[in-house]
Amino acid sequence: MTAVSKSFPSDLEIARAADLAPIAAVAEAAGLHEELLEPYGRHVAKVSERAVDELKGRPKAKYVVVTAITPTPLGEGKTTTAVGLAQGLAKEGRTATLALRQPSMGPTFGIKGGAAGAGYSQVVPMETLNLHLTGDFHAITAAHNLLAAMLDNHLHHGNELGIDSRTISWRRVIDMNDRALRNIVVGLGARVDGVPRQSGFDITAASEVGVALALATSLADLRERLGRIVVGYTFDGRPVSADDLKAGGAMTVIMRDAIKPNLMQTLEHTPVLIHAGPFGNIATGNSSVIADKVGIGMSDYLITEAGFGADMGAERFFNLKCRVSGLQPDAAVLVVTVRALKAHSGRYKVVAGKPLPPQMLEENPADVRAGAANLRKHIEIVRSFGVSPVVAINAFPGDFDSEHEVIKQIAQVAGAHVAVSTHVRDGGDGARELAHVVEKACSEATDFMYTYELDAPLKDKLHAIATKVYGADHVAYAPSAERDLARFEVLGYSQFPVVIAKTHLSISSDPSLKGAPTGWTLPVREVRVAAGAGYVYAIAGEMRTMPGLAKSPAAERIDIDADGNIVGLF
Structure with a gap:
């Protein structure tokens, strides 16, 4: 049996007692010269x-x-x-x-x-x-919300692009758990306060801007990805991008650092x-x-x-x-x-x-x-x-x-x-x-391979992940998901890789199924495109993109002591 003393210090106590090296010394030892550091x-x-x-x-x-x-x-x-x-x-x-x-x-x-x-x-x-x-998460939050603001501003000033507000998928974000913001109505008040419509907030970690940052290979690549982000569709079905709203450049400036x-x-x-x-x-x-x-x-x-x-x-x-x-x-x-x-x-x-x-x-x-x-x-x-x-x-x-x-x-x-x-x-x-x-x-030889090829149809890619990775027998698509897939093929997104948004608490799409479930079908209720990030994602089950706080969240225990030190963080 592994034993640990009852007096084992907290993570914060261990971290605070650490003898940290100057970051320039850490960098130099790894071959990063000082002129590469800010x-x-x-x-x-x-x-x-x-x-x-x-x-x-x-x-x-x-x-x-x-x-x-x-x-x-x-x-x-x-x-x-x-x-x-x-x-x-x-x-x-x-x-x-x-x-x-x-x-x-x-x-x-x-x-x-x-x-x-x-x-x-x-x-x-x-x-x-x-x-x-x-401050990277704050930059993501600001860039994301700038696009949201410019989208609503476009609607307010006449909607020249002909955006169908019922198709708008671009919500706002904040880096905090706040269930009260999951579903909101924006634009209430006087006429000058904007166009009323239903929307909501996600947590910043769910922002496509953050995914674009994670997958970008350079600042120029990030600029392209941010400009491609799709926020909704016009009445005739054309995708509306951040660049259509002339927001991509300013978003990139916010993300420069x-x-x-x-x-x-x-x-x-x-x-x-x-x-x-x-x-x-x-x-x-x-x-x-x-x-x-x-x-x-x-x-x-x-x-x-x-x-x-x-x-x-x-x-x-x-x-x-x-x-x-x-x-x-x-x-x-x-x-x-x-x-x-x-x-x-x-x-x-x-x-x-x-x-x-x-x-x-x-x-x-x-x-x-x-x-x-x-x-x-x-x-x-x-x-x-x-x-x-x-x-x-x-x-x-x-x-x-x-x-x-x-x-x-x-x-x-x-x-x-x-x-x-x-x-x-x-x-x-x-x-x-x-x-x-x-x-x-x-030291062993590897034979690295992907689950699917990019030139395969989107349905084949999703089927490959569901069956080869998750162990599902079949994939069942809601009628709206079938329409989404057909539309994305026509719009030129068929070469994108795919993501399946599902629970993390089971290999299946049902969080109650433990172990390694077999004989099940993956239900896809909706399919969306993350054009900036560069993938199509299928939604299997209910995904919470804005968590809530528990009855007694950790925030209740976090404070500052008499010497100004943080306490209660773990």
Whole structure:
């Protein structure tokens, strides 16, 4: 059984006690010269786009994506495992760079808390990371809302383009959980206050502007992507873009600094590139292409993280992000926890914001084995892309060795590498076994492949993901979805890759189905185009793009002490 002292300090206490290196020193050790940096204080810096070309001559790093099995609502620790792995590689005498998404402040003040890692495997300063950082999310919010304002202004001044207001899909965004803003009416009041219509707010992480940032390869490419964003359709069915509204240029100006990745460090001074933060269920769920193109030349290993499970963020990493970046992964780490496999046994109910069921914390290898189908399916998903899977057992204090042994057996029988990691408690030293196994996996030959070809019809692409990745038998389309697909083929979007927006709590589209469901049909109720991001996405189920706060959100516990220090952040 893994043991942790009851006096184990909080994440914030550990982060605050850290001895941080000057960010220029972190950069210099990774081959980033000072003229490529724009410092934001002593411990954060923006990295110039020029770094991509400056580092091109250096050997390419081994490229590792960290994903997970289907998570519980509490998450299984992908970020902290990625941090621990990078620190573990350093302990093994290798150099590593991390490329991670920026956390949204909504979850920070909600139930989930921050996203800087945990224990002795964190990105620091964690307060800075979780609260604003360098303002990239605010830039996304401003650019997105500028387009919304110009759209409503166009309607107010006569609607010269002939936009059918019933087709407008461009809502406003804010980086906060606020359920009261999900559905609103704009334009109320006097005639000069605009044209009344129903609309709403999404959280900033759901903005297509943020996805465009994540997939852009340069500022010029971002300009093109922002100009292509479709906000609605005219009465004769023509898509209306940001450039039609003459908003693309100003949006790009707002995003001019946001295009630059943010450089930070782990507790053990490993360089970390933080950039972009799109949702993992309705969008790509990955950090930026630019950060990866910088990081690939900075060290022996580049480690990035994909949102949620291998069926979600990793599928989009392989099928979308790798297509745009031109980079191919050498290995994929699948994070698994005892509690997640017990949850997939179907014998327990895990609810965000509530303690785990007491019986779930008892030693019970049989429950772990009962949930094994989910792990096996995710190993199969990774293998379907021709990439070597490494199962990382993220050890929790209440785990038992017998439960870890079951996971090891399952992984080994499925042909995956496997290691137990205690990085939360022990930092890089606790991840040395994982680092060693990842090195071994990266030395193996890969036969990287996509799930579908871009010249296939949109329906064939969606069918390929549903059947080959999720394990569905069929895809059923609502009549409106059929019409959407036919229209997008005519409008020239047939060459786009596809995303399926679905729950992250099951490999299927039904969050109540645990393990690895079979014999089910994926229901597609609507299909939309994210023309700026460059993909078509099908909506399977109800997706919340604006979370709400719990009865007792984390914000209630966050404060400033008498010395001006932040307290209650986790």
